[in-house]
Amino acid sequence: MLISDLFRLSFHNLLLHKIRSLLTSLGIIFGVGSVIAMLAISEGAKKQALDQIAEMGIDKIIVFTQKPSLVGESQNTTQSALLTYGLTEQNENHLREFDNISDITTLRHARKVITRGTTRLDLKLVSTTLNFLDETKCQLVEGRWLSPIDMANKSLVCVVGRNVKRKLFRLGKGSLIGQKIPIQGAVFEIVGIIENNIGTQFPDLNSPNDMILIPTTTSNAIFSYCGIDYSGGGRFGDLFHVEYDIMLVKVTDVAYIEHTAERINSYLLKNHKKSKDWGIKVPLELLQQQEHTQNIFTIVMGSIASISLIVGGIGIMNIMLANVYERRKEIGTRRALGAKKNDILRQFLIETIFLTAQGGMIGIVLGISLSKIVTYYAQWPVVFSPWSIILSIMISGIVGVVFGTYPAWKAAQQNPIDALRTE
Amino acid sequence: MSNSKIKKQMQTSNEIVRFENIEKTYYLGKLEVPVLKGIDLVFKKGEFIGIMGASGSGKSTLLNVLGLLDVPTAGKYFLLNQEVENFSDNHMAELRNSSIGFIFQSFNLFPHLTVEQNIEVPMVYSEIPKKKRRKRARELADRVGLGHRLTHRPTELSGGECQRIAIARALSNNPSFLLADEPTGNLDEKTSHEILDILHDLHQNKETTIVMITHDPEVECIFDRIFHLRDGIIDKRTEAGGEKC
Numbered sequence: 180m181l182i183s184d185l186f187r188l189s190f191h192n193l194l195l196h197k198i199r200s201l202l203t204s205l206g207i208i209f210g211v212g213s214v215i216a217m218l219a220i221s222e223g224a225k226k227q228a229l230d231q232i233a234e235m236g237i238d239k240i241i242v243f244t245q246k247p248s249l250v251g252e253s254q255n256t257t258q259s260a261l262l263t264y265g266l267t268e269q270n271e272n273h274l275r276e277f278d279n280i281s282d283i284t285t286l287r288h289a290r291k292v293i294t295r296g297t298t299r300l301d302l303k304l305v306s307t308t309l310n311f312l313d314e315t316k317c318q319l320v321e322g323r324w325l326s327p328i329d330m331a332n333k334s335l336v337c338v339v340g341r342n343v344k345r346k347l348f349r350l351g352k353g354s355l356i357g358q359k360i361p362i363q364g365a366v367f368e369i370v371g372i373i374e375n376n377i378g379t380q381f382p383d384l385n386s387p388n389d390m391i392l393i394p395t396t397t398s399n400a401i402f403s404y405c406g407i408d409y410s411g412g413g414r415f416g417d418l419f420h421v422e423y424d425i426m427l428v429k430v431t432d433v434a435y436i437e438h439t440a441e442r443i444n445s446y447l448l449k450n451h452k453k454s455k456d457w458g459i460k461v462p463l464e465l466l467q468q469q470e471h472t473q474n475i476f477t478i479v480m481g482s483i484a485s486i487s488l489i490v491g492g493i494g495i496m497n498i499m500l501a502n503v504y505e506r507r508k509e510i511g512t513r514r515a516l517g518a519k520k521n522d523i524l525r526q527f528l529i530e531t532i533f534l535t536a537q538g539g540m541i542g543i544v545l546g547i548s549l550s551k552i553v554t555y556y557a558q559w560p561v562v563f564s565p566w567s568i569i570l571s572i573m574i575s576g577i578v579g580v581v582f583g584t585y586p587a588w589k590a591a592q593q594n595p596i597d598a599l600r601t602e
Numbered sequence: 603m604s605n606s607k608i609k610k611q612m613q614t615s616n617e618i619v620r621f622e623n624i625e626k627t628y629y630l631g632k633l634e635v636p637v638l639k640g641i642d643l644v645f646k647k648g649e650f651i652g653i654m655g656a657s658g659s660g661k662s663t664l665l666n667v668l669g670l671l672d673v674p675t676a677g678k679y680f681l682l683n684q685e686v687e688n689f690s691d692n693h694m695a696e697l698r699n700s701s702i703g704f705i706f707q708s709f710n711l712f713p714h715l716t717v718e719q720n721i722e723v724p725m726v727y728s729e730i731p732k733k734k735r736r737k738r739a740r741e742l743a744d745r746v747g748l749g750h751r752l753t754h755r756p757t758e759l760s761g762g763e764c765q766r767i768a769i770a771r772a773l774s775n776n777p778s779f780l781l782a783d784e785p786t787g788n789l790d791e792k793t794s795h796e797i798l799d800i801l802h803d804l805h806q807n808k809e810t811t812i813v814m815i816t817h818d819p820e821v822e823c824i825f826d827r828i829f830h831l832r833d834g835i836i837d838k839r840t841e842a843g844g845e846k847c
Contacts (some may be wrong), residue, residue: 186728195714512710515671516771517699517727519692595671597708 180522189529190349200520200534203498207578208545209539211571214484215546218567220553223560225473227378232466234316234377240428240440240461242266242274242383242447244421247454262419264456266426270540274428276462279439284314284427285395288384289364289402293347293391293572300346304362305390305424306398312425315379317387322356322371325394329370333397337367341374359393365401367393369553382458436463488574491538492582499531499586503593510590511598524591531583532576539575543568617682618779618811619645619668624677626663626834637663639834640677645779646693648808650801653815655831661815662783664831668813669702669781672696699727703772703810705782709764711756711771717743718752721770728775740768746800762793768799779811780804786818798824 183200193200244265256405271283283569289304311317312324320341337360339347360367385388428443430436440461447457486549502511510523518526550561626638637660645651655661666672667679670686676749679686681697698704703724711720721739730738743749746766748759756764765785772780782801786794802824804810814825822828822840829839 181729183846188726191714509712512706512712513723514695515669515697515698515704515710517775519695519727521692522727556723594766596666599671599706
């Protein structure tokens with residue numbers, strides 16, 4: 180039998196029962212649809228996560244202060260004592276001498292409680308240097324950024340993240356620029372609003388969208404380095420002294436970033452012998468780790484969706500077996516007219532593959548529409564990779580072969596006489 | 603041996619079929635059901651053979667064995683001096699396709715195919731290109747008088763017309779012999795005569811051997827020879843031109 184005739188015949192047979200063919204391949208349609216949608220969504224999540232890290236800058240090393248654990252020391256002896264820990268200005272100056280380090284942006288959390296009425300807000304008062312805006316990829320949406328004059332004059336000005344308005348001035352409708360924020364005796368005038376759309380998260384400080392940023396010089400002048408932390412549970416909180424919470428270290432050559440991170444690490448190990456009160460994050464490494472994690476996530480999602488493909492395949496096998504039984508007379512007649520077992524086998528196999536392939540194609544459309552709907556309503560980013568579509572077509576073809584072989588074999592094994600005898 | 607060679611041999615040799623003590627037994631679980639109990643016969647080229655007998659006498663089984671749809675349990679079946687026992691399944695399929703034409707009582711046309719496509723089916727399995735197939739199908743449809751019905755489907759045709767299409771289909775690959783299993787069994791008298799006329803015309807050309815099962819004693823006259831089957835053996839052999847004719 181010529182291949183062209185075989186294809187024509189199988190196609191013809193499917194068209195005979197359009198509704199049945201469609202219903203039969205429903206399992207495949209949903210299977211492929213969910214594979215496509217799952218992969219698109221997880222690829223989207225991956226891209227988002229990677230973008231966040233990449234936007235933080237793959238040319239950055241984040242060095243941050245972390246509260247040392249008090250293992251080995253009695254809580255009582257330190258309770259009322261001043262805790263001094265974390266990154267210092269001396270560290271910054273030393274690091275500036277290093278090769279391959281071009282710039283350092285520093286952030287310090289003033290650890291002031293910001294309230295609206297009596298409600299404590301999760302806003303952070305952060306003092307920073309002028310290069311913060313560029314180095315964190317934040318955008319100025321209104322007003323201006325802190326200026327060198329503010330720095331020099333130690334001005335009482337602040338730039339706020341975009342969430343501050345909603346949290347601090349819930350009812351205010353007008354512009355925030357020029358509004359005043361009183362914080363522990365000092366009153367800061369808002370000069371600008373920034374936003375960060377890429378979801379940057381700093382260790383302990385979270386998103387710039389929730390920050391009230393003031394010049395370092397102002398902070399140093401009116402607040403001491405000391406702060407009170409109530410999170411320890413003590414009645415009066417812990418009094419401590421931290422100079423810098425975060426140093427964003429920008430490297431000159433990304434190729435040696437790991438080496439530079441290693442050197443910063445060994446320098447800090449030597450310089451902070453007392454306790455491990457700092458940490459290092461390299462976004463590039465995070466990026467690689469995240470990519471790995473997301474790949475696993477994608478595989479898991481894909482596998483779960485593939486189960487529905489297998490279920491769809493079993494459904495098709497079931498229908499095809501019934502189909503073979505129903506068409507025994509046709510099989511018998513074809514055999515009498517000269518069809519070889521192989522011709523019958525191929526006919527039924529190709530019918531099944533056609534079924535799964537058309538299911539696959541409809542499934543791709545369904546999957547893409549599903550993902551679009553998800554994007555529209557849930558605002559999740561989705562990414563269609565061509566390989567997920569190729570993969571789906573291949574899988575549905577393979578499902579066709581795997582689950583079509585048995586019914587096709589069964590059809591070929593029909594005894595022509597028995598088959599002819601059925602009415 | 604290649605198909606065309608066998609076909610050529612069939613055409614040159616006078617003897618088409620030889621049965622030597624053919625037996626066929628079916629096994630229903632442990633129960634043995636002998637259907638053919640030693641059949642000897644020889645068909646020659648161009649003969650019109652009738653096979654008659656009561657229900658259950660083994661007529662259909664004999665036809666199935668003849669048509670290579672079934673293999674005998676014992677005995678020897680020579681198709682042109684070639685012993686069928688040695689044929690592979692594929693080879694038998696090729697022979698059914700090229701050398702044997704089947705005509706069934708219930709026509710066995712494919713309801714979703716047009717008249718033209720139905721006639722083409724055996725040619726599809728012998729891989730004849732589409733244009734050639736189409737041409738041949740039209741010739742055959744004309745020959746059975748249905749050239750004007752090419753694009754109709756079997757459901758739109760009468761029983762007699764269906765059987766004529768089935769005959770056209772059986773002839774499509776120029777078979778050496780036709781096997782007809784009660785071809786008029788489902789038809790009224792008038793249409794039966796039309797069908798028999800077509801078969802008779804074929805017989806007149808002396809090209810094709812025709813083996814036909816029938817219940818109808820009225821048609822005896824058109825056969826060259828008649829085999830009467832009873833309980834799996836040939837009970838009586840009648841030569842042409844019996845006393846009725």
